[in-house]
Amino acid sequence: MVLLAILLIGCSDYLDVTPESVWESDSFYSTPQEAEIALAGIYGVIASDEGYGRDLMILEAGTDEYYYNRRFNEDWGVSLFRNTPSDNESFNFWTNQYQAINLANLFVESINPSSYQNIEDYNALIAEARFLRALCYFNLTNFWNAIPLRLNSSKDQSDNNKPAANLADVYQAITDDFTFASENLRHPSDAKYIPGRAHKLAAHGLLARVYLKMSGYPLKENHYADVVSHCDVVINDGYHLLTLGDGTNGYRNTFLNLIGGVYNTREVLFEISFQNLRDQGLIGVDGRYGALNGLNFGSANTFGDPNGFAQAGVYPTLSGLYDQATDLRYQWNIPSYRRTGTGDITDIGNELQVLFFCPAKYRRWEPLNYADIEIPGTNEQYIVLENSASELNRNFTSVNFPVLRYSDILLMYAEAANEINGGPTALAIQYLNEVRFRAGLDDISIEKPTVATNKQLFFDELVDERSRELCFEGVRRHDLIRWELLDDKLIEIKNIVEGHPNFSTANADHQAILRGPLNFDISKHLSLPYPLIEVSINQELDQKLEWR
Secondary structure, eight states: OEEEOSOOOOOTTTOOSOOOSOEEGGGSSSSHHHHHHHHHHHHHHHTBIIIIITHHHHHHOSSSSEEEOOTTOOOSHHHHTOOOTTOHHHHHHHHHHHHHHHHHHHHHHHOOGGGOSOHHHHHHHHHHHHHHHHHHHHHHHHHHSSOBOOOSOOOSGGGGOOOBOOHHHHHHHHHHHHHHHHHHSOOTTSTTOOTTSOOHHHHHHHHHHHHHHHHSTTTOOOOHHHHHHHHHHHHHHOSOOOOOOTTSOHHHHHHHHHHHTOOOTTTEEEEEOHHHHHHTTOTTBOBOTTTTTSOOOOSOOOTTSOOOOOOEEEOHHHHTTSOTTTOHHHHHHOOOEEEOTTSOEEEOOOTTOTTTSOOOTTOSEEESSGGGGGSOOSSOOEEEOOOOSSOOOSSOBOOOEEEEEHHHHHHHHHHHHHHHHTSOOHHHHHHHHHHHHHTTOOOHHHHOTTGGGOHHHHHHHHHHHHHHHHTTSSOHHHHHHHHTOHHHHHHHHHHHHHTSTTOOTTOHHHHHHTHHHHHOOTTTTTSOOOOHHHHHHOTTOOOOGGGO
């Protein structure tokens, strides 16, 4: 059967052989070099438009962080809670993740151990494939809950016929894979480790994230001790740490690295490497960070301009979480400026200007002189932050996406310790403070003394802190669902938007902001429907009752 229908190129990190567009499984994996090519192919699938490149970003919208801001159509249906089983983005993402899973299955089945003199090298490759398989299954169950579990490669159409597995069995498969990865992948300090790829501490970190999800809705099994255990491994190892910036804004520097293609393996445990994959020519790898969810640039959209569609708008619920005068993360995540068609870099000034009040975490540009924001002008100078070997493109970017950062490890530990001990422990407070101090904030025990002594108040603070720190990083929807807070936060959005001093019932843009909160139905929107094509082809998968 055909192994890869994706085109692989001469990326020096993966291969030195002449690439082929199609490889047959019976003639592949005969050498370590060919195994590296196949592994690169799995990364390429995950990084494509239908995966992390675009559709994951679209599926994650619609929480209290950001929304689809085009009132004249209803694209991004999941974010508007107007999706159906025929929704394109969810079908694309479902297919993409299962495609990567099938390639990982085939890799595990086919790689030849006799080709390796060192069994550790063989196990490391198997572990990397299983890490990627676990990541895809975790993504799928986050959105769909119970899903078909396919742990063997598909040989023909009959292999597609799988019912939705028991949710506990899905999580068992995920934790088994990540555990194997944590035991057999290389340490990020290992001389053989390639930045941007999976490593053992990333596996421990994602195990913590999986166990935290398992502890909440819908499974509701208490795995907080496992969360602490795996966070402890990462923290006590000492390799990972927060980027402090030597007196500058370390938070900003973390994202400048992701935007500029610099691997910061100390803070970022795992990232999707659009920079490396695109610049090396891997076909079909389409990063959209900074374009679909970036700052409006205001040009003729010509090649070479750091432009974007700016299709994501920031809810005032998110901007309201920050101490806007002191929190360095607010200044980076939501700077509220844009460049007009004449080149004037100007302040937006209104949180309900839906086409301009956009996320900026993955910005492709910034003013050369921030004073220009307050001074009218034309063709004001700016700096391009993106560092791509190819000419800048309006549609695609080379901005890398952080799947897991060290600050999340600290916050996950704090949340789990609070649950285990019936209130925040000294380490939970310390780890929260580490994240706060980097943002320029005071000790939580000084600023909010009651929070530091009360389980519920500490949890509430973490709910807000995770959004302040991790907004637009693909975790908020799943956080709110596991906490059973998504409906509450959508109600909060409606109240805050309608109570905003700039809100007008006659303004169609303002009404469009409320589409998601008004459409949400808790009886069906805590998980996605199975794609229509999937239930049509898979003879053993029935559509969920609430979506029939």
